[in-house]
Amino acid sequence: MPIIYDNIERHLLPELQTTLSQALGADFSIGYFNLRGWRALSQQVEGWNEGSVCRILIGMQRPEREALETLFGLKGEEPVDRAKLLQARRELLEEFRRQLIVGLPTSRDEKALRDLIRHIRQGKVQVKLFLRHPLHAKLYLVRRVDRKAPLIGYVGSSNLTFSGLSGQGELNLDVVEQDTALKLEAWFADRWNDRFCLELTDDLLTILEESWASETLRSPYHIYLKIAYHLSREARAGIAEFQLPRNFPTPLFEFQAAAVKIAAHHLVNRGGVMIGDVVGLGKTMMASALIRTMEDQYFDTLILCPVNLVPMWEQYRKDYGLRAEVMAQSQARSKLPDLRRYRLVVIDESHNLRNREGKTYAAIRDYIARNDSHVVLLTATPYNKTYLDLSSQLRLFLPEERDIGIRPEAYLRTISDGEIGFVRKHQCAVRSIRAFEHSGDADDWRDLMRLFLVRRTRTFIQNNYTEFDEARQRSYLAYPNGQRYYFPVRQPRTLAFPVDDQYASLYSTQVVDVIDGLRLPRYGLGNYVTPLLEHSPSTAELNTLKDLSRAGERLKGFVRTNFFKRLESSGFAFLQSVERHIRRNGVLLHALANGLPVPVGSQDAALLDSIDEDESSVVNDVGNADDTARLSDEGQQVSYGDVYQMFSGQYHNRFKWLPAALFTPALSEDLQADNDALQEILSAAGHWQAQADAKLATLRTLLTGPHAQDKVLIFTQFADTARYLERELTGQDVTRLASVTGESRNPTELARRFAPRGQRVQDELRVLIATDVLSEGQNLQDAFVVVNYDLPWAIIRLIQRAGRVDRIGQQSDTVYAYSFIPSDGVEKLIGLRARVSSRLRDAGQVVGGDEAFFDDEEAASDLRDLYNEKAGILDEVGDGEVDLASEAYQIWKNATDDDPGLLDLIPKLPSVVYAARSHAATPALPGGALVYLRTPQGNDALAWLDEQGASVTESQIAILRAAACHPDISALPALPNHHDLVERAARRVVEEEASGSAGALGTPGSTRRKLYERLKHIQDTREGSLFTDPELKAVLEDLLAAPIQEGARNTLGGHFRTRIGDDALIQLVIQLHQEGRLTVPTDDLRHSEPEILCSLGLIPM
Known part of the structure; x- marks a missing residue:
C-alpha cells in the first residue's frame, strides 16, 4: 500500500533524507528549485560515492493568464521557437541570481550553497530545464541498494524547497512497486533526453561561484569599489546625462567639467545646488558653464551677487555669452517684487544670506518661491558659525516642510521613541530641513548636504586631477594649450613691530578695563524709557519703542569687540572710533539737554552678521561715520550741536526720532559716564603721530x-x-x-x-x-x-x-x-x-x-x-570635507582609469557579496563589519558595527574612507559572526525607517497634514450616511503612506487659500488620486526586505 505524506501525520523530508542516505543516485522532477533549500538534502548527497548523480529536471511553468489564452484563445498551442527557448532559459538563470540576492545571508545558507557548488563540481548534481511544454510534475526517484525495491519514487506536490518538503499543504505518496517505478524512470529519461531539455549545470555553477556564497575569498578592494560605485551613482548620472556647451569660450579643466555636470543633475532633480569649492578653483566660471549648459531648459538666468561683484559678473555675462540679468543683492528688496520670472537664479557668495530674518533674504526667498525658480548657490565657505548657516541658504529654495527623503538619523537615535518622540518634541516633519536644524551631529548634516552640495578642495584636486613634475617635484594642472599651473605653497611669514611706542598705552590693562566698563546705553535704549509718559506717543513712536532693544547685550558685545579689533588694526583707527563714539553720545546728550527729538539708529540683530567690517563704524555709530570723521580729520572743532544739525538735516531719514521726554534721566547719566571714561583714553594717548x-x-x-x-x-x-x-x-x-x-x-x-x-x-x-x-x-x-x-x-x-x-x-x-x-x-x-x-x-x-x-x-x-610660521596653517579649514558624490566618483574614476576591466567587473558584482581584510583597530575605529544596504523605501544606507554588533557610525563618508584599501591587499576569512552583523545592521536600518508614521504627515501647517485631517473629519462626520465616498478611505490610506506630489501640493494649496468646499475638495482629490497625481507612487517602496548591496569585514590586527 502506498504511504501518503501530508507533512502533518507523515512528513516527506525525513523519509526522503533516509532514502537518499543509502542511494546510488536520484532523479528529481520539480517546478521550482530554491537553491538555499539544498541544505535539506546536502548532507545525504555528501556521502555518495563517485559516479552517483542527482539529476534535477526543472519544468517551466506557464503563467495562469498565458495558460488560459492558450487553452481558449484562437491561436492555441504555438510551435516551439528556439528564440523563446533561449529566452526561457535566460529567465530561469536570472531567477537563480535573484534568489541569491533576496533576504539576509546566514552561515547556514552559505554552507548549503557551498555544498551545492562542491556537489556540482564533483558531478554529483546536474540540472536541466525542460521546455517542450509546461511541466508541473513533482517526482523524487531514488536508486538504492535494495534487492526488493532498488527504485523508489515519491510523487505529489512538493517542490525542492524547504517549505515544499516539510511544510503543510503538500500531498505526496511513495511508489515502491517496481513496475510503476520503472515506468516513472522511463518517463523521467524521456524528458531528460528530450532535445528541448536544456543544460543548466555549468551556468548555475557560474552563478553560484559569482555569488556571495562562493568559497573563493573576494577581493576587499573590489568591495571598496562597489561601495564607491553605488555612492557615486548621482555623480555618474550627471556626467553621463549632461553635455557642456561646445562653444564655451574657455575650456574647462576636467574637475571643473565634472562639477558642472554633477551640479546640473542636482539642479534638475532637487531644484537647487550649492557649488562650494574652496577659494581659487573657478566657481564663477563653473557657474557660467552651468548657466550655458542649462539654457535650453531654463532659458534666461538671474544672477544675484554682492554689489562689488556686479562689474565682474557683467564681464562674465559678456565674455561667455550668458543670457542673464545681473543684480546686486542689495537691490533685491526694491527690484525683485516687480521683476519678471527667471526660472534659474544664481546667488553668488550665498553665505552672506545666512540671516533668514533679514529683509533682503525674505525678498530673494519670496521671489524664488513665487516663480518656482531653480537655484544655484555659490560659496567657498558654506558655513561660518553653525550648521544653520547651511540650512538658511538651502531654505532660499527648499520649503521647510518639503519631504527630502532622508531623516537626521544620528539625532533620532538619541531620542526615545524615535520618530514618534521626535515629532512629539519638535512638531515638524522628520524628513524635512526643519528636522535637520534640530540636529547638531555632523553626520546628519553631511547626509543632508550630499543631496545638494558639490565641494572639492585644493588637496582633493591635487590628489586626483594633477600630473607630477619630477624635476620640480610639484603637482600641476595642464591647460589645453600645454601650459601648466603649479599649485603654490602658502608660506606664512611674521612681521614683528614694537609696542613700546604709542601702542604701549593702548595695549594696557587700563584700556581693557575702560572698554569693559562702558555702559553703552545707545544699544539698550529700551531700558531707559520712562514708565510715566506725559503725553501719548504716536503710532510711529510706539512702533519705534517696541523695536528698541531692552537688553541689547549681544549688540553691546559686538561694539566692545570692534573696539578691540580696531585697536589691533591700528592706533589711528582705534582712537578715531573712540572719538566718534564720544561724538555720537554727545549728540544724544545735546538732544536730551535741549528737549530735542532723539535720533535712534538701527538696533537690528542683523548687524551682528555684518559682511564687511570695514563699515563696522556704521554699526558702532549708527550714522555716516565718514562724514562726521571728515570734519574732525580736517581739524575743525565741531560741536555736538553742529553734528545734531547735520543728523537732523541731510541725514534725517537715516534715523528714527523720539521725543526726549520719553527717556529717564539715567540715559543722560550713562551717556556722560561713558564719554568721561573714553575721554581718559584719548587724553592718555594724545594725538596719533x-x-x-x-x-x-x-x-x-x-x-x-x-x-x-x-x-x-x-x-x-x-x-x-x-x-x-x-x-x-x-x-x-x-x-x-x-x-x-x-x-x-x-x-x-x-x-x-x-x-x-x-x-x-x-x-x-x-x-x-x-x-x-x-x-x-x-x-x-x-x-x-x-x-x-x-x-x-x-x-x-x-x-x-x-x-x-x-x-x-x-x-x-x-x-x-x-x-x-x-x-x-x-x-x-x-x-x-x-x-x-x-x-x-x-x-x-x-x-x-x-x-x-x-x-x-x-x-x-x-x-x-x-x-611660528607653521606650514599649512593657511590651507583650507576642513580640507578633507569634499562632497560625498565627488569623492566616491573620483575613487571610481581613478580605479577604472588604472584598470579599465573594472568598468565591467564591479557593476556585475551581485548583491550580498562580501569580503574581509585586516584592520588597524582603535577604540574609535574598531573591527567589525561595514554594511551597505538599500532600504525598502529605496534609500541607500551604510552602517559600521563593531564585533559585538554595536553601532560605530552610519556616516557614509566615514564608512567609505574606512573601506579604503589598495588593489593588492590580502583577503581574509570573515569574522565567524559576519552574517549576524549584516543581519543586525539590516534590521536596525529597516526598523528606523519604519518606526512611527506619526511624523509623516508633517506639521499642522503642511498641505499633506491639512488635507488628511480635513478629509478624515469629512469621513468621520459622514460615516454611515449616503454621502460617504468609498474611495475616500483609499485616499486617506495613501496620504498616510506616501508624500504628496509637488504639482498636487501646489494645486491644493491654491484651493485651500480660496476656501474650497468639502464636496469640491473630495471631487478634486479623488480625481488626482485616480489619475495617479496625488501621492508619490509607492509600488517600488513596499518591499518588506532591504537589499544587501555588499559588506566588508574588518579583522582587527
Whole structure:
C-alpha cells in the first residue's frame, strides 16, 4: 500500500533524507528549485560515492493568464521557437541570481550553497530545464541498494524547497512497486533526453561561484569599489546625462567639467545646488558653464551677487555669452517684487544670506518661491558659525516642510521613541530641513548636504586631477594649450613691530578695563524709557519703542569687540572710533539737554552678521561715520550741536526720532559716564603721530625692501585703516598705490588695475590696500604677496585672503602671507583677546563676527602657528570635507582609469557579496563589519558595527574612507559572526525607517497634514450616511503612506487659500488620486526586505 505524506501525520523530508542516505543516485522532477533549500538534502548527497548523480529536471511553468489564452484563445498551442527557448532559459538563470540576492545571508545558507557548488563540481548534481511544454510534475526517484525495491519514487506536490518538503499543504505518496517505478524512470529519461531539455549545470555553477556564497575569498578592494560605485551613482548620472556647451569660450579643466555636470543633475532633480569649492578653483566660471549648459531648459538666468561683484559678473555675462540679468543683492528688496520670472537664479557668495530674518533674504526667498525658480548657490565657505548657516541658504529654495527623503538619523537615535518622540518634541516633519536644524551631529548634516552640495578642495584636486613634475617635484594642472599651473605653497611669514611706542598705552590693562566698563546705553535704549509718559506717543513712536532693544547685550558685545579689533588694526583707527563714539553720545546728550527729538539708529540683530567690517563704524555709530570723521580729520572743532544739525538735516531719514521726554534721566547719566571714561583714553594717548607709528614703518620697510618690485596685496578689516595706510604711504617711496573699501565705487576696476592678467591697463597698480570686501570673488593672482595688517579673529578670513592670490593662474611657486604680530610675542595678543572674550562671555554678550564659531583655545593655537610660521596653517579649514558624490566618483574614476576591466567587473558584482581584510583597530575605529544596504523605501544606507554588533557610525563618508584599501591587499576569512552583523545592521536600518508614521504627515501647517485631517473629519462626520465616498478611505490610506506630489501640493494649496468646499475638495482629490497625481507612487517602496548591496569585514590586527 502506498504511504501518503501530508507533512502533518507523515512528513516527506525525513523519509526522503533516509532514502537518499543509502542511494546510488536520484532523479528529481520539480517546478521550482530554491537553491538555499539544498541544505535539506546536502548532507545525504555528501556521502555518495563517485559516479552517483542527482539529476534535477526543472519544468517551466506557464503563467495562469498565458495558460488560459492558450487553452481558449484562437491561436492555441504555438510551435516551439528556439528564440523563446533561449529566452526561457535566460529567465530561469536570472531567477537563480535573484534568489541569491533576496533576504539576509546566514552561515547556514552559505554552507548549503557551498555544498551545492562542491556537489556540482564533483558531478554529483546536474540540472536541466525542460521546455517542450509546461511541466508541473513533482517526482523524487531514488536508486538504492535494495534487492526488493532498488527504485523508489515519491510523487505529489512538493517542490525542492524547504517549505515544499516539510511544510503543510503538500500531498505526496511513495511508489515502491517496481513496475510503476520503472515506468516513472522511463518517463523521467524521456524528458531528460528530450532535445528541448536544456543544460543548466555549468551556468548555475557560474552563478553560484559569482555569488556571495562562493568559497573563493573576494577581493576587499573590489568591495571598496562597489561601495564607491553605488555612492557615486548621482555623480555618474550627471556626467553621463549632461553635455557642456561646445562653444564655451574657455575650456574647462576636467574637475571643473565634472562639477558642472554633477551640479546640473542636482539642479534638475532637487531644484537647487550649492557649488562650494574652496577659494581659487573657478566657481564663477563653473557657474557660467552651468548657466550655458542649462539654457535650453531654463532659458534666461538671474544672477544675484554682492554689489562689488556686479562689474565682474557683467564681464562674465559678456565674455561667455550668458543670457542673464545681473543684480546686486542689495537691490533685491526694491527690484525683485516687480521683476519678471527667471526660472534659474544664481546667488553668488550665498553665505552672506545666512540671516533668514533679514529683509533682503525674505525678498530673494519670496521671489524664488513665487516663480518656482531653480537655484544655484555659490560659496567657498558654506558655513561660518553653525550648521544653520547651511540650512538658511538651502531654505532660499527648499520649503521647510518639503519631504527630502532622508531623516537626521544620528539625532533620532538619541531620542526615545524615535520618530514618534521626535515629532512629539519638535512638531515638524522628520524628513524635512526643519528636522535637520534640530540636529547638531555632523553626520546628519553631511547626509543632508550630499543631496545638494558639490565641494572639492585644493588637496582633493591635487590628489586626483594633477600630473607630477619630477624635476620640480610639484603637482600641476595642464591647460589645453600645454601650459601648466603649479599649485603654490602658502608660506606664512611674521612681521614683528614694537609696542613700546604709542601702542604701549593702548595695549594696557587700563584700556581693557575702560572698554569693559562702558555702559553703552545707545544699544539698550529700551531700558531707559520712562514708565510715566506725559503725553501719548504716536503710532510711529510706539512702533519705534517696541523695536528698541531692552537688553541689547549681544549688540553691546559686538561694539566692545570692534573696539578691540580696531585697536589691533591700528592706533589711528582705534582712537578715531573712540572719538566718534564720544561724538555720537554727545549728540544724544545735546538732544536730551535741549528737549530735542532723539535720533535712534538701527538696533537690528542683523548687524551682528555684518559682511564687511570695514563699515563696522556704521554699526558702532549708527550714522555716516565718514562724514562726521571728515570734519574732525580736517581739524575743525565741531560741536555736538553742529553734528545734531547735520543728523537732523541731510541725514534725517537715516534715523528714527523720539521725543526726549520719553527717556529717564539715567540715559543722560550713562551717556556722560561713558564719554568721561573714553575721554581718559584719548587724553592718555594724545594725538596719533603717523611718523612715530612703528607698525606702519614696518610695512613701509617691507614694501620698499624685500618686495620693492613685487605686487603686494594688503588686507585690513577697517576702511579707516585702509585710508590711513594709503594716505601715509603715498609719496613715501611707495608708488602706484590705491585702497579699496566697501565705499569704493568700482572695486572690480581697481582689482583689474592691480591684476590685469596680461592685459594692458593705464595706471597699473603695484600695491593695493583692501578691506575684506575684496576677499570675496576677485581674482588677484598677478600678486603672490599678501599682507595681513590686522588679524581677523577667525582663521577662515586669513585663508580667504590668501585665496585671493592663490588661484588657478598663479605663476609663483610660493604665496607669501605676512602677518603683523607684536614684537614682544604672540602671547600678549592672545592674552588680550582671551581677557576680552572671557569678560564678554561672562556678561552673556556675543564676541562678535565669525570668531564666535571658534573657541578661545583654537584661536590661540592658530595665532601661535602664525607666529611660528607653521606650514599649512593657511590651507583650507576642513580640507578633507569634499562632497560625498565627488569623492566616491573620483575613487571610481581613478580605479577604472588604472584598470579599465573594472568598468565591467564591479557593476556585475551581485548583491550580498562580501569580503574581509585586516584592520588597524582603535577604540574609535574598531573591527567589525561595514554594511551597505538599500532600504525598502529605496534609500541607500551604510552602517559600521563593531564585533559585538554595536553601532560605530552610519556616516557614509566615514564608512567609505574606512573601506579604503589598495588593489593588492590580502583577503581574509570573515569574522565567524559576519552574517549576524549584516543581519543586525539590516534590521536596525529597516526598523528606523519604519518606526512611527506619526511624523509623516508633517506639521499642522503642511498641505499633506491639512488635507488628511480635513478629509478624515469629512469621513468621520459622514460615516454611515449616503454621502460617504468609498474611495475616500483609499485616499486617506495613501496620504498616510506616501508624500504628496509637488504639482498636487501646489494645486491644493491654491484651493485651500480660496476656501474650497468639502464636496469640491473630495471631487478634486479623488480625481488626482485616480489619475495617479496625488501621492508619490509607492509600488517600488513596499518591499518588506532591504537589499544587501555588499559588506566588508574588518579583522582587527
